[in-house]
Amino acid sequence: MRTARAWLSDTAGGLPGAFWYLWTGLLINRVGAFAMLFLPLYLADARQASDALAGLVVGAYGIGGVAGVLLGGVLADGWGRRSTLLWSHLAASVLMAGMAITTSLPAIALLAGLVGIAHSMPGPAFVAAIVDVVPADRRSRAFNLHFWAFNLGMAGASALAGLLAEASYLALFLVDAAATLATAVIIAWKVPETLAPATVRTTPAIRAGLRTxxxxxxxxxxxxxxxxxxxxxxxxxxxxxxxxxxxxxxxxxxxxxxxxxxxxxxxxxxxxxxxxxxxxxxxxxxxxxxxxxxxxxxxxxxxxxxxxxxxxxxxxxxxxxxxxxxxxxxxxxxxxxxxxxxxxxxxxxxxxxxxxxxxxxxxxxxxxxxxxxxxxxxxxxxxxxxxxxxxxxxxxxxxxxxxxxxxxxxxxxxxxxxxxxxxxxxxxx
Incomplete structure (x- = not known):
């Protein structure tokens, strides 16, 4: 019978260390990304917002997400994968802490839109960095582990969020901010820049933006x-x-x-x-x-x-x-x-x-x-x-x-x- 270590070795497929730091950051990010799941309940229970107003605030988060995806993709190519990942996580952590202490509904709506941008920006950079560091013949395993970490993190987030929301909405947002900050620390400490040198970034394809x-x-x-x-x-x-x-x-x-x-x-x-x-x-x-x-x-x-x-x-x-x-x-x-x-x-x-x-x-x-x-x-x-x-x-x-x-x-x-x-x-x- 094969040992657990042999099975894990086959599953990992000799993936590089940079991938595992990215993977760990994604897992912590997903486990910590639970506060926005409870945003409608937070708005109704803690801020006495109507259903319509709560829907508008949640919608602001969604619109921010669309903008964040596009912005994250452009920055990942021009600014760098590591820089985009690092600063988007730092921004999300600060914004989430701001939501924890803000009581004004217009301010919460503005912060929700900005959090939507910051939460969505890392997505393209995460995947682009994985492609950069993982050889083509091992990407199937890398993306399989990426998908698994995402879902494992979301499962953990759902369980943790329920407990925190019952205890304190303030704790819900602050723990989320702390988990996001932990991801930023891992990226700053262990993840190198994986984008090609600046000479490649100035090609006509880059200047063409999203048109290509x-x-x-x-x-x-x-x-x-x-x-x-x-x-x-x-x-x-x-x-x-x-x-x-x-x-x-x-x-x-x-x-x-x-x-x-x-x-x-x-x-x-x-x-x-x-x-x-x-x-x-x-x-x-x-x-x-x-x-x-x-x-x-x-x-x-x-x-x-x-x-x-x-x-x-x-x-x-x-x-x-x-x-x-x-x-x-x-x-x-x-x-x-x-x-x-x-x-x-x-x-x-x-x-x-x-x-x-x-x-x-x-x-x-x-x-x-x-x-x-x-x-x-x-x-x-x-x-x-x-x-x-x-x-x-x-x-x-x-x-x-x-x-x-x-x-x-x-x-x-x-x-x-x-x-x-x-x-x-x-x-x-």
Whole structure:
């Protein structure tokens, strides 16, 4: 029987130390990112805000998130991954401490928008830095661990937030600020700058800003398919609670379904690389999207808790399989000097899905009833076909870019690319 150490070694795949410091920072960041989950309750209970006003403040946080993603991507490419990560975490820590002591609702709304910016800025820089330091043949494992840390951290955040909110909202915000500051300390202490030298940053591609990813048709086709998957996945937090209530199920039943998905990811995500390594990414994504579509489509037949739990099992497996190849493809299609910007455009699919899913899904559920879930499943199957059709062309482009990439040594222990094609990831010795 293999030892736990051997299994962990296979899972880690010889990943570099810089990755593990990034991973640790992300995990602490996610465990600590719980205060905003309770922002609506805080506004209603502690600040006596109306439901409408609370919604506007939470909306300010969401709008800030969209701006933060774009700003974080641009800064990650021009200013640096480390600088963007460090200063966004420091800013978030200060802003969160400010929210802890602020009593004015207009000031809280302003701070919520600024926190949304600061919370979203690190996303593109985190992923771009991982791509910089992890060799291409190990990125599947790196992104798998990245996805696992994100969900493990969120699970810990949900549990910790409930305890702190019952004790004190002041403690809720201050502990959040402290966890964010701890991430900043790890980055300042252990994470090097992974972006290529300044000579690479001044290329015409950098000066083109966001125009390059927004006119890259191959990349945008992939982003569109990811958006569809995000819309499907967002049904869990937007439309499904309404369907469960219509079926006479309690809030605790909904919590159990959500908890099942989180538990599956925490327990099983580390085994995913064994299932997908060596397989063509577009086929993995087709299977993953198909499972997700089947899971949500099957809710048309679910009217009791066991049916919802079985469906959640299926779509969670789909999400687990999709996470590593999604991140890998995004990295492969992004020129090294534009990784932050490509990540920013890619990350926009998630807030967009969070808007589209409830906006259209609520109307669909009201007028179509259970047929809504069949429509969701059908949309997912269209995305399956999209992956099968566009995948081979996308992979040919990645292979061509990899062949034309010519890495050269630009400093001690660092490799960069002389042309803006994927595959020239920086790697610190």
């Amino acid at each position: 990813p927004l006119t890259d048709r191959t990349f945008l086709a992939f982003v569109g398919l990811t958006f569809v998957l995000a819309v499907l996945s967002t049904q869990t937090s937007t439309v499904m609670p309404l369907a469960m209530r219509a079926d006479g199920l309690s809030s605790s039943a909904y919590g159990l379904v959500v908890a099942l998905g989180g538990a599956l990811i925490v327990a099983g995500q580390l085994f995913v690389p064994r299932l997908i390594d060596g397989r063509r990414k577009h086929r993995v994504l087709a299977w993953a999207t198909g499972l997700t579509a089947f899971g949500y489509g099957s809710l048309a037949l679910a009217d009791q808790l066991p049916g919802y739990l079985l469906a959640a099992l299926v779509w969670t497996i789909g999400s687990m399989l999709a996470a590593p190849p999604n991140a890998e493809i995004n990295a492969e299609l992004a020129p090294p000097v534009l990784r932050g910007r490509y990540q920013a455009v890619f990350y926009l699919t998630f807030p967009a899905a969070a808007f589209v899913a409830p906006t259209i899904g609520g109307v669909s559920l009201q007028y179509l009833g259970d047929w809504h879930w069949l429509a969701v499943g059908a949309v997912g199957l269209i995305a399956v076909a999209g992956h099968l059709v566009t995948g081979p062309r996308r992979e040919r482009r990645v292979a061509q870019l990899a062949r034309t990439d010519a890495p050269v040594t630009s400093g001690p222990g660092r490799l960069t690319s002389t042309c803006p094609g994927p595959g020239g990831a920086a790697s610190n010795a």
